[in-house]
Amino acid sequence: MTLTRADYPLAETQPGAVTGKHGKALPEITLDAVLAGEVTMEDLRITPQALQAQADVARDVGRPTLALNFERGAELVEVPQDFIMQVYELLRPGRAKSKEELLEAAATMRETYQAERIARFIEEAAETYAARGLFTFRF
Amino acid sequence: MTPKLNRWKRFADWDERPLRLDKFAAEDPANGFSAFSSPADPKPGIGINGGRVVSLDGVLEHDYDMIDRFIARHHIDPEVAPEAMALESATIARWLVDMNVPREKLVRLAHGMTPAKLAEVVSQLNALEIAFAYSKMRARKTPGNQAHVTNGKDDPLQLAADAATAVAFGFDEIETTMRVSRNAWSNAVACAVGGAVGRWGTLFQCSSEEAEELRIAMAGFTSYAETVSVYGTEKSFTDGDDTPWSKAFLAAAYASRGVKMRCTSGAGSELLMGFHEAKSLLYLEARCLCLQRGMGVQGTQNGGIDGAPLTATIPGGVRELMAENLIAVWLDLECASGNDARSTESEIRVGAKILPYLIAGSDLICSGMGSILKYDNSFNPSLINGEELEDYMVLQRDFEADGGLTPLPESRAIELRERAVAAIAAVFEELGLSTPTEDMKTSVVYASGSDDTRSLMPRDVSFISEAIKERGITVIDAVKALANRGFREEAENLLNVVKLRLSGDYLQTSAMIRNGRIVSAVNDPNDYLGPGSGYRVSEERRLQLNDIRDVLDQKEVLRSEALHEKDEARRVRYRNLGPAANGSATDDLVIGISPAFGLKLYRTTAGHRLSEVLGAMLDAIRARGLKARVVRFRHTADTSFLGLSAARLAGSGIGIGIQAKGTAVIHQRDRQPHNNLELFSNAPITRLEHYRALGANAAAYALGEMPEPIVVPQRGEAMGSRYHARVALIYAIETGLTEAGAAPEEVDVVLTGAQ
Numbered sequence: 043m044t045l046t047r048a049d050y051p052l053a054e055t056q057p058g059a060v061t062g063k064h065g066k067a068l069p070e071i072t073l074d075a076v077l078a079g080e081v082t083m084e085d086l087r088i089t090p091q092a093l094q095a096q097a098d099v100a101r102d103v104g105r106p107t108l109a110l111n112f113e114r115g116a117e118l119v120e121v122p123q124d125f126i127m128q129v130y131e132l133l134r135p136g137r138a139k140s141k142e143e144l145l146e147a148a149a150t151m152r153e154t155y156q157a158e159r160i161a162r163f164i165e166e167a168a169e170t171y172a173a174r175g176l177f178t179f180r181f
Numbered sequence: 182m183t184p185k186l187n188r189w190k191r192f193a194d195w196d197e198r199p200l201r202l203d204k205f206a207a208e209d210p211a212n213g214f215s216a217f218s219s220p221a222d223p224k225p226g227i228g229i230n231g232g233r234v235v236s237l238d239g240v241l242e243h244d245y246d247m248i249d250r251f252i253a254r255h256h257i258d259p260e261v262a263p264e265a266m267a268l269e270s271a272t273i274a275r276w277l278v279d280m281n282v283p284r285e286k287l288v289r290l291a292h293g294m295t296p297a298k299l300a301e302v303v304s305q306l307n308a309l310e311i312a313f314a315y316s317k318m319r320a321r322k323t324p325g326n327q328a329h330v331t332n333g334k335d336d337p338l339q340l341a342a343d344a345a346t347a348v349a350f351g352f353d354e355i356e357t358t359m360r361v362s363r364n365a366w367s368n369a370v371a372c373a374v375g376g377a378v379g380r381w382g383t384l385f386q387c388s389s390e391e392a393e394e395l396r397i398a399m400a401g402f403t404s405y406a407e408t409v410s411v412y413g414t415e416k417s418f419t420d421g422d423d424t425p426w427s428k429a430f431l432a433a434a435y436a437s438r439g440v441k442m443r444c445t446s447g448a449g450s451e452l453l454m455g456f457h458e459a460k461s462l463l464y465l466e467a468r469c470l471c472l473q474r475g476m477g478v479q480g481t482q483n484g485g486i487d488g489a490p491l492t493a494t495i496p497g498g499v500r501e502l503m504a505e506n507l508i509a510v511w512l513d514l515e516c517a518s519g520n521d522a523r524s525t526e527s528e529i530r531v532g533a534k535i536l537p538y539l540i541a542g543s544d545l546i547c548s549g550m551g552s553i554l555k556y557d558n559s560f561n562p563s564l565i566n567g568e569e570l571e572d573y574m575v576l577q578r579d580f581e582a583d584g585g586l587t588p589l590p591e592s593r594a595i596e597l598r599e600r601a602v603a604a605i606a607a608v609f610e611e612l613g614l615s616t617p618t619e620d621m622k623t624s625v626v627y628a629s630g631s632d633d634t635r636s637l638m639p640r641d642v643s644f645i646s647e648a649i650k651e652r653g654i655t656v657i658d659a660v661k662a663l664a665n666r667g668f669r670e671e672a673e674n675l676l677n678v679v680k681l682r683l684s685g686d687y688l689q690t691s692a693m694i695r696n697g698r699i700v701s702a703v704n705d706p707n708d709y710l711g712p713g714s715g716y717r718v719s720e721e722r723r724l725q726l727n728d729i730r731d732v733l734d735q736k737e738v739l740r741s742e743a744l745h746e747k748d749e750a751r752r753v754r755y756r757n758l759g760p761a762a763n764g765s766a767t768d769d770l771v772i773g774i775s776p777a778f779g780l781k782l783y784r785t786t787a788g789h790r791l792s793e794v795l796g797a798m799l800d801a802i803r804a805r806g807l808k809a810r811v812v813r814f815r816h817t818a819d820t821s822f823l824g825l826s827a828a829r830l831a832g833s834g835i836g837i838g839i840q841a842k843g844t845a846v847i848h849q850r851d852r853q854p855h856n857n858l859e860l861f862s863n864a865p866i867t868r869l870e871h872y873r874a875l876g877a878n879a880a881a882y883a884l885g886e887m888p889e890p891i892v893v894p895q896r897g898e899a900m901g902s903r904y905h906a907r908v909a910l911i912y913a914i915e916t917g918l919t920e921a922g923a924a925p926e927e928v929d930v931v932l933t934g935a936q
Contacts (some may be wrong), residue, residue, distance in 0.1 A: 053699065062683055073673050076661060087438070134424060
């Protein structure tokens with residue numbers, strides 16, 4: 043189901059449907075639940091579903107590029123923090139010494155995390171960096 | 182003899198003004214010093230082939246640098262571009278200031294425009310038109326503001342207290358950074374806890390190295406990021422150690438963690454970095470902003486930012502800052518519209534810079550107003566800092582413009598600071614991080630800045646910060662610690678902010694939290710279509726804006742006067758002797774006093790007791806061997822008429838008129854009411870010796886002499902702003918006692934000599 047601006051803000055229109063990674067919904071995340079040790083940081087993490095819902099809303103209000111960013115974000119939800127930081131580092135100028143290093147990262151994104159959009163994005167960077175001579179050593 | 186000098190002394194006066202500390206640069210496009218247009222700027226142009234952008238502003242696809250590539254692929258909408266680029270720039274410029282042309286139409290066209298086109302259009306607008314277009318084009322209807330919360334010691338107690346007060350002043354976002362980079366974690370915890378005191382919903386950022394910042398956000402302490410800088414030339418981008426793709430990847434990473442994010446760009450950065458390619462500031466910014474929309478970020482911190490001081494040295498630079506902000510909102514981005522770096526030492530230039538934003542409104546009027554003192558601002562001083570916060574709030578009141586802040590009573594500020602300091606101390610104790618002493622806490626509660634505190638020092642903070650990081654302490658630990666130590670409300674508030682990230686609602690364009698509700702460009706879109714539409718200050722909000730400190734009303738004036746009633750009663754007695762007679766002796770001089778003089782009002786605006794003023798005049802007259810009578814008039818409270826009426830009753834034909842506020846006149850019978858002999862209108866700066874001299878001069882006139890008129894020297898004080906409100910209120914008390922046709926009353930004045 044594609045959401046529209048009428049569904050926004052989700053936390054107010056459908057709090058019960060907004061859940062964390064382990065399926066705990068907003069109304070269940072109370073201070074008492076935290077004190078009882080029933081809430082972890084994982085329960086406070088956004089889900090790909092929520093990001094997709096926000097992408098729908100963004101598209102509905104005429105912000106297609108914002109929607110695409112949310113969709114790329116949705117793909118990264120399950121990607122571990124360390125790998126995200128590794129890929130970010132690799133995308134910075136001169137970190138990758140060749141196009142292949144970036145393509146390898148793209149392949150991992152695609153195969154391990156089903157992050158198709160992110161993979162294409164990294165491939166596009168690889169192509170650009172090659173064209174612009176960015177695979178140079180930086181001191 | 183007066184010596185001849187080699188300069189006009191006025192220039193020497195000007196040399197002493199704060200303005201002369203500002204430096205001004207000559208226009209020099211070849212070296213990057215041009216605000217709006219440079220010969221090196223490309224002409225707008227686009228080529229589209231099969232839905233693909235094959236040329237952009239005169240550059241063919243094959244020659245694209247990485248910025249062109251990104252803009253061509255991710256920003257330009259090939260379906261809109263032919264239509265948008267074919268329109269005359271002058272036509273689009275007119276639409277921007279035409280209230281009948283809806284925002285959506287212009288936003289759609291912007292999706293098809295190249296950087297050179299956007300720059301060419303906004304270049305046609307003057308400063309007023311830019312401000313107007315900005316108010317029409319900004320994405321969210323309701324304006325907001327952002328604060329810097331930092332201090333020179335990275336002291337977490339002070340951060341917590343200052344965060345709590347910033348939240349109470351109404352800032353929608355608070356942002357911290359540190360003097361010592363390893364203190365980031367401690368700063369983050371302190372501001373998160375302090376920001377949860379009083380109410381919830383203020384978004385918070387800890388500005389640090391990008392990877393570290395993302396980790397702190399992951400631990401739940403922060404809710405937004407804005408250190409994602411982009412640049413307008415390829416060389417400056419790589420020099421900044423990033424590319425459009427690395428930054429766009431970071432944007433997606435923040436979204437994936439439910440953290441609100443905006444990019445940063447602003448005029449002057451490429452120039453500071455030495456890679457401006459001789460292009461104008463505006464053109465380079467237009468490129469940055471197209472990049473940002475292409476990256477899919479919801480917003481931008483834009484308007485010079487760190488480069489604003491440099492931009493302000495260039496002719497038209499301040500207008501350029503406004504123009505780049507206009508491009509940002511035209512591209513439908515949230516705009517934290519600069520006004521952070523202090524671009525001038527001149528208070529006039531500060532006020533002039535902020536005013537268009539205050540009147541037009543902005544998502545975040547300052548991308549960091551210093552809620553702390555200048556020297557505590559670790560980002561460098563802001564345009565407006567803790568010192569000037571009240572000036573800003575008075576500007577809101579003057580213009581009935583909502584700048585996002587709300588005046589805060591002093592007692593409430595102290596209460597919040599106490600609570601915040603206690604809360605962060607409790608969290609630190611509970612987590613075994615530090616045990617602040619009572620003296621530390623008290624010194625922080627009452628401190629204006631870190632110079633006044635005896636609290637934690639940067640080295641102490643480093644141990645705390647590293648422990649937080651190493652032990653993997655998260656916001657859940659902080660929430661628990663607060664609740665366990667009795668700060669249940671603060672624990673709830675903190676938890677509520679973290680819960681926000683689950684829905685992703687605050688990732689949408691221009692999102693902020695007001696009264697626990699998400700307000701963004703989605704559910705609060707700017708609907709400006711002329712007078713009566715768009716954001717208007719509600720009556721309730723207007724009353725809030727008006728509620729500044731030390732506001733006078735008649736009740737307050739009477740209350741403060743009443744404090745002096747008893748004392749004056751000991752010093753002077755006024756006894757009414759009945760109707761005043763016409764004097765006939767030539768040594769007879771009359772002092773005419775006003776209706777409330779000594780009856781309801783007891784001090785001049787300069788603070789002199791009326792008994793002393795009267796005594797000084799009487800002494801001086803008697804010293805010349807003349808007789809002085811005191812007569813109270815109730816038919817008028819006007820100084821001139823008091824003086825003239827007194828002169829008419831005096832045998833000598835000379836009278837003094839004096840109002841309770843101290844304004845006095847020497848008058849002579851048969852003159853026109855306002856054609857007096859001497860006027861002492863500057864009551865607030867008139868001293869007792871002037872009143873004494875006034876009495877002596879009146880006596881001299883009665884003796885037929887021609888004395889040197891008394892001059893009450895003034896040094897250009899803004900007398901009207903200091904005293905007129907009080908004067909008007911006092912005068913209303915005087916006129917309230919007048920009665921048409923009331924006869925003058927002879928008054929026996931007995932000065933008791935009491936002190």
